[in-house]
Amino acid sequence: MFEARLTQGVLLRKLLDSMKDLVQDANFDCSSTGFALQAMDSSHVSLIHMQLRSDGFDHFRCDRNLSMGVSLNNMAKILKCMGNDDVLTMKAEDQGDSVTFMFESANQERISDFELKLMDIDSEQLGIPDTDYSATVKMPSSEFARICKDLSTIGDTVLIAVTKDGVRFSTTGDIGSANVTVRSHSNVDKPEEQVVIDMQEPVALTFALRYLNSFAKATPLSNQVMISMSKELPVVVQYRIEDMGHISYYLAPKIEDEEMEGDE
Amino acid sequence: MGIKNLTKLLGDHAPGCCKEQKVENYFGRKVAVDASMHIYQFLVVVGRTGDQTLTSESGDVTSHLQGMFFRTAKMLEVGMKPVYVFDGKPPALKREELSRRVERRGDATDLLTEAKETGGEADIEKYSKRTVRVTPQHNEECRRLLRLMGVPVVEAPSEAEAQCAQMCKEGLVYGIASEDMDSLTFATPKLIRNLMKPQTQNVPINEYDYDKVLEGLNLTADQFVDLCILCGCDYCGTIKGIGGVTALKLIQKHKRLEDVLASMEGGRYEIPDPFPFEEARRLFKEPDVLKGDGMPQLKWTAADEEGLVQFLVGEKSFNEDRVRKAVQRVNAAKSKSTQGRLESFFGPVSIKTSDTGKRKEPATGKGKSGQAAKKGKSGVGVKKK
Numbered sequence: 325m326f327e328a329r330l331t332q333g334v335l336l337r338k339l340l341d342s343m344k345d346l347v348q349d350a351n352f353d354c355s356s357t358g359f360a361l362q363a364m365d366s367s368h369v370s371l372i373h374m375q376l377r378s379d380g381f382d383h384f385r386c387d388r389n390l391s392m393g394v395s396l397n398n399m400a401k402i403l404k405c406m407g408n409d410d411v412l413t414m415k416a417e418d419q420g421d422s423v424t425f426m427f428e429s430a431n432q433e434r435i436s437d438f439e440l441k442l443m444d445i446d447s448e449q450l451g452i453p454d455t456d457y458s459a460t461v462k463m464p465s466s467e468f469a470r471i472c473k474d475l476s477t478i479g480d481t482v483l484i485a486v487t488k489d490g491v492r493f494s495t496t497g498d499i500g501s502a503n504v505t506v507r508s509h510s511n512v513d514k515p516e517e518q519v520v521i522d523m524q525e526p527v528a529l530t531f532a533l534r535y536l537n538s539f540a541k542a543t544p545l546s547n548q549v550m551i552s553m554s555k556e557l558p559v560v561v562q563y564r565i566e567d568m569g570h571i572s573y574y575l576a577p578k579i580e581d582e583e584m585e586g587d588e
Numbered sequence: 589m590g591i592k593n594l595t596k597l598l599g600d601h602a603p604g605c606c607k608e609q610k611v612e613n614y615f616g617r618k619v620a621v622d623a624s625m626h627i628y629q630f631l632v633v634v635g636r637t638g639d640q641t642l643t644s645e646s647g648d649v650t651s652h653l654q655g656m657f658f659r660t661a662k663m664l665e666v667g668m669k670p671v672y673v674f675d676g677k678p679p680a681l682k683r684e685e686l687s688r689r690v691e692r693r694g695d696a697t698d699l700l701t702e703a704k705e706t707g708g709e710a711d712i713e714k715y716s717k718r719t720v721r722v723t724p725q726h727n728e729e730c731r732r733l734l735r736l737m738g739v740p741v742v743e744a745p746s747e748a749e750a751q752c753a754q755m756c757k758e759g760l761v762y763g764i765a766s767e768d769m770d771s772l773t774f775a776t777p778k779l780i781r782n783l784m785k786p787q788t789q790n791v792p793i794n795e796y797d798y799d800k801v802l803e804g805l806n807l808t809a810d811q812f813v814d815l816c817i818l819c820g821c822d823y824c825g826t827i828k829g830i831g832g833v834t835a836l837k838l839i840q841k842h843k844r845l846e847d848v849l850a851s852m853e854g855g856r857y858e859i860p861d862p863f864p865f866e867e868a869r870r871l872f873k874e875p876d877v878l879k880g881d882g883m884p885q886l887k888w889t890a891a892d893e894e895g896l897v898q899f900l901v902g903e904k905s906f907n908e909d910r911v912r913k914a915v916q917r918v919n920a921a922k923s924k925s926t927q928g929r930l931e932s933f934f935g936p937v938s939i940k941t942s943d944t945g946k947r948k949e950p951a952t953g954k955g956k957s958g959q960a961a962k963k964g965k966s967g968v969g970v971k972k973k
Contacts (some may be wrong), residue, residue: 351942364930364937367610369928369930389940390943390944391943391944392942392944393942418943419944420944443942448939450934450935450938451938452934473727522592532927556933576928576930576933577928578926579925579926
């Protein structure tokens with residue numbers, strides 16, 4: 325038996341909205357430690373790792389580890405039917421073939437039950453090694469979303485270059501080029517607006533903007549985003565979910581190709 | 589045409605071995621393409637109405653070039669690296685099958701003349717498709733086209749599929765593109781079907797995983813070869829009354845083809861004479877291929893725009909605008925850096941299955957294989973040469 329109650333039900337809706345563009349079907353892993361998901365897009369370029377700790381829920385019960393196969397799109401559709409202030413309860417039997425979402429309005433006047441059929445799917449998993457990244461940037465998540473959106477009007481890839489005083493996003497395309505530089509600055513009154521750069525060595529990597537724009541769908545979940553990079557490693561774009569966990573996106577960089585050039 | 593009914597058998601008994609893919613997901617992948625088979629297919633399908641095919645002003649058929657050029661351009665555009673493998677000398681055992689095909693072609697030619705007299709349009713198309721033959725000239729033109737496009741070409745000493753399979757086993761390529769199921773009999777780790785179908789048909793690409801085929805059928809590699817021979821391959825005749833399902837049951841029961849045949853002794857099945865299964869088995873297991881250092885180095889270079897225009901537009905009456913645009917798209921794609929994949933950083937993928945819920949119906953179920961069987965009948969199938 326799995327049961328979890330979340331006062332801020334809307335959180336799960338935001339999470340689903342930030343994942344469904346990248347992945348169609350995925351397994352939610354329920355265990356006594358929490359509610360988690362790891363999934364890759366079909367081209368194996370990006371990976372989502374989501375984790376909500378059990379202590380972040382108002383009530384959490386999981387008798388036995390359970391892997392629930394779900395169509396993210398359908399789950400998102402159901403969660404769209406939830407009110408903004410509703411309390412959400414998820415329930416699933418160990419041997420069952422469905423999961424129930426119960427929405428209770430804040431004043432207890434309206435209670436709705438939605439049942440979603442589960443699927444048996446093979447999800448592809450990767451073992452992600454622990455890495456000390458050579459540069460991490462913490463910045464306002466809305467700023468990051470805006471930069472990705474603005475740059476994709478010009479090109480389809482972005483070069484992210486981190487130096488000790490700032491991070492530069494640049495792109496070129498058929499119609500021209502664009503650069504956005506964000507300088508590190510602190511703001512004691514409004515910590516959510518700070519830009520903090522922690523850097524061992526400068527890093528510059530190129531990524532496909534299409535994926536970063538999908539990641540930015542998680543902006544409503546957190547005021548700040550943390551971008552971690554190391555030379556020749558996938559970037560991690562992480563949104564913290566207060567008191568509960570995080571959603572992290574991994575994206576493989578673009579690489580120079582030697583074989584294509586050849587000698588002519 | 590490969591192994592009889594293997595697609596259906598796999599769809600029913602090893603549904604996990606086949607995955608649907610999109611062309612775009614193959615960016616950066618090297619893929620060996622069975623050239624001879626695809627040239628034949630292009631000649632049959634591309635630009636055909638009735639018995640008329642695409643020709644140049646001087647009347648030479650150009651369907652193969654049309655198909656080859658635009659499909660290859662599409663692959664290069666998404667960042668794939670194709671390498672084409674051409675058939676060499678067919679093994680002695682296949683000659684019989686080939687001579688049978690020549691015969692059938694002869695019959696079809698007669699039927700075509702007849703159909704033209706009676707004027708049945710569907711019949712004209714059907715029989716004219718059956719008369720299609722790949723000539724050395726077609727092959728030569730395709731080689732020239734590929735060289736101009738900067739795509740490497742490998743000459744197999746014997747069967748192209750066997751050579752492709754070997755390259756895949758050595759890790760030179762990610763998978764092989766062929767419609768022929770006997771690629772799996774040659775133990776190709778990954779077989780990609782429908783990769784060369786035109787985009788307008790919108791057929792999903794099917795990727796077969798050899799290890800999962802064996803796992804699904806619960807056979808060893810040797811038994812799988814025996815199964816294919818029993819189903820009916822290019823090298824041996826077929827046993828009347830034995831289809832895929834019976835063959836699978838027999839192999840699972842008796843383990844070895846020798847024992848299967850022994851059990852049939854005096855039974856209702858008629859084993860054709862000769863039935864050189866040992867020789868066929870050897871051809872599947874140790875085919876004549878280039879190995880290791882014997883392989884030429886594979887190199888992909890920029891496409892020669894002027895050369896292509898001169899060849900395709902000048903000699904073969906292609907539309908200059910379309911050719912130039914395709915070449916420019918290819919060369920633009922080449923100058924871009926390639927997208928990396930997470931596996932190359934984080935190691936291999938493992939599979940996790942759900943504990944609950946229903947399994948989705950596999951896409952390669954009955955509906956599809958029925959369709960494939962129908963295609964085979966109408967002659968648009970994958971007959972070679």
